[in-house]
Amino acid sequence: MNxxxxxxxxNLALALLTLSALxxxxxxxxxxxxxxxxxxxxxxxxxxxxGYSPADEAGGTFPSVHIMVTGDSEYGRYxxxxxxxGDPLLQQILPLFQEALGSAAEVGAAAxxxxxxxxxxxxxxxxxxxxxxxxxxxxWLGEETEIDREVRSMSLTAGEGDTAxxxxxxxTGEIYRCETALPASALQAVCDAASPNNSCFAYETNYDxxxxxxVLTDQxxxxxDISAGxxxxxxxxxxxxxxxxxxxxxxxxxxxxxxxxxxxSPRTLRISPDGTVSYSTRGDVSASLYRVSSxxxxxxxxxxxxxAWRLAGALTDGAGASSLTLRAVDIREDGCxxxxxxxxxxxxVFFPDEGDALSVTISGTAITAFAYRCxxxxxxxxxxxxxxxxxxxxxxxxxxxxxxxxxxxxxITGQISxxxxxx
Numbered sequence: 001m002n003x004x005x006x007x008x009x010x011n012l013a014l015a016l017l018t019l020s021a022l023x024x025x026x027x028x029x030x031x032x033x034x035x036x037x038x039x040x041x042x043x044x045x046x047x048x049x050x051g052y053s054p055a056d057e058a059g060g061t062f063p064s065v066h067i068m069v070t071g072d073s074e075y076g077r078y079x080x081x082x083x084x085x086g087d088p089l090l091q092q093i094l095p096l097f098q099e100a101l102g103s104a105a106e107v108g109a110a111a112x113x114x115x116x117x118x119x120x121x122x123x124x125x126x127x128x129x130x131x132x133x134x135x136x137x138x139x140w141l142g143e144e145t146e147i148d149r150e151v152r153s154m155s156l157t158a159g160e161g162d163t164a165x166x167x168x169x170x171x172t173g174e175i176y177r178c179e180t181a182l183p184a185s186a187l188q189a190v191c192d193a194a195s196p197n198n199s200c201f202a203y204e205t206n207y208d209x210x211x212x213x214x215v216l217t218d219q220x221x222x223x224x225d226i227s228a229g230x231x232x233x234x235x236x237x238x239x240x241x242x243x244x245x246x247x248x249x250x251x252x253x254x255x256x257x258x259x260x261x262x263x264x265s266p267r268t269l270r271i272s273p274d275g276t277v278s279y280s281t282r283g284d285v286s287a288s289l290y291r292v293s294s295x296x297x298x299x300x301x302x303x304x305x306x307x308a309w310r311l312a313g314a315l316t317d318g319a320g321a322s323s324l325t326l327r328a329v330d331i332r333e334d335g336c337x338x339x340x341x342x343x344x345x346x347x348x349v350f351f352p353d354e355g356d357a358l359s360v361t362i363s364g365t366a367i368t369a370f371a372y373r374c375x376x377x378x379x380x381x382x383x384x385x386x387x388x389x390x391x392x393x394x395x396x397x398x399x400x401x402x403x404x405x406x407x408x409x410x411x412i413t414g415q416i417s418x419x420x421x422x423x
Contacts (some may be wrong), residue, residue: 013226061309062140063325064346066091066127066215068201070119079199079217079407082129082346091187093124093189096182097335098141098219100166105309106147110177112212115167116203122191125155129348129405131171133329137299149176153213157193158184164193169213187345202404207393209400216393218402220386223418224379226344228410230275231376235322236260239271242318244287276376277315285366289314293365301336303328307367308338308360315358315372322377324358335363342410347418351406375410384418392420 065084068087071077083090103351119125121330123282128137131152138145142274149169155167166178204213245264252262258273267290268282270276285291292307293299299307305326312324324340325348340358342349349357351373386406387395396404410416 002236036092068125070123078194079215084346098184100180102143104178107177110175122188123157133208158187164339177234205399208396211403214403220389223384225417226377229413231320238318242314244289277372280369291368304362319374321374352411376419396422
């Protein structure tokens with residue numbers, strides 16, 4: 001009996017020592033924290049819940065949008081620039097677009113006059129501020145759709161019938177009309193609650209050269225200056241750890257420019273002193289961060305977006321940088337390119353060379369390259385000295401086809417003011 005008890009105690013002690021050793025290993029810097037999380041999930045008594053929701057993640061990374069709410073009268077318009085996910089009005093509007101998209105049946109192309117006449121009745125207009133595939137917009141709305149188009153703006157209108165009509169407008173002006181099952185009364189209720197603020201579309205003004213559906217507001221909003229620079233967490237160690245590289249690898253060297261090059265065949269990471277980071281691979285990568293489709297099949301756009309969002313999150317968290325929002329999705333024969341930009345309190349940040357904050361290249365079932373500009377933006381107390389809205393419209397109209405928007409242009413390290421942009 002004593003021998004059996006002694007053996008049991010020895011086995012228990014060995015098990016405890018093994019678990020203790022494995023736990024200590026996960027605390028060593030050479031291991032990525034993601035590995036520790038996966039190990040801990042193996043010890044759980046039930047499968048770990050990831051909590052991942054594509055719609056939730058899309059909501060956090062989707063760009064801010066322009067809103068126009070129209071009423072029954074010519075002067076009954078309410079306009080708002082750069083509404084973010086937490087905006088109360090946008091939270092009222094999005095469920096209507098979700099319901100409409102879920103029941104949408106495309107009727108066909110529509111004329112410009114048809115859409116403009118529809119916008120004279122109670123309607124909701126969302127300018128996405130960038131061109132995106134409908135699949136990405138549907139993911140943002142938390143809905144599924146078979147509509148395969150690229151969209152720049154969407155309009156829900158209450159016509160003569162009992163249900164609302166959905167208009168989808170592309171970046172080059174093409175318009176498509178969809179019938180929906182959304183009750184027109186639900187749309188009417190939101191429109192009735194909006195107080196007009198004399199906003200209008202550019203096509204309704206004397207500023208004809210502007211892009212016709214540019215949302216124009218009477219008053220310039222009050223925006224704060226921002227400070228721009230590299231985050232304190234921008235170090236090779238932090239980035240290597242976040243990107244599933246061995247932080248203590250010996251396969252690294254420094255170029256004369258100060259760029260640190262890390263090679264873990266078949267992949268290469270380049271970390272420059274100015275905050276630019278680039279990645280490339282010459283073959284298959286086993287690291288899960290770079291995998292898009294675990295089934296080895298051609299990934300869906302939703303899978304590609306999810307993979308790009310995971311990478312964006314790893315870069316942001318690893319360096320302590322500002323968060324990123326979706327800017328563009330370009331679908332190619334062998335994959336796609338997904339681009340992100342920065343925005344501060346909903347206002348986008350641009351670079352003088354028109355480049356992206358992050359561009360991710362997906363080929364086959366993996367992320368094969370990315371280019372990243374690591375930046376940290378902090379709002380200051382000083383207000384940006386903006387031109388009056390009327391003057392900004394007049395100047396922007398000198399650039400035919402341009403829209404009028406607000407933004408920050410990050411060309412320096414230091415304090416940056418918001419400005420009107422003709423883009």
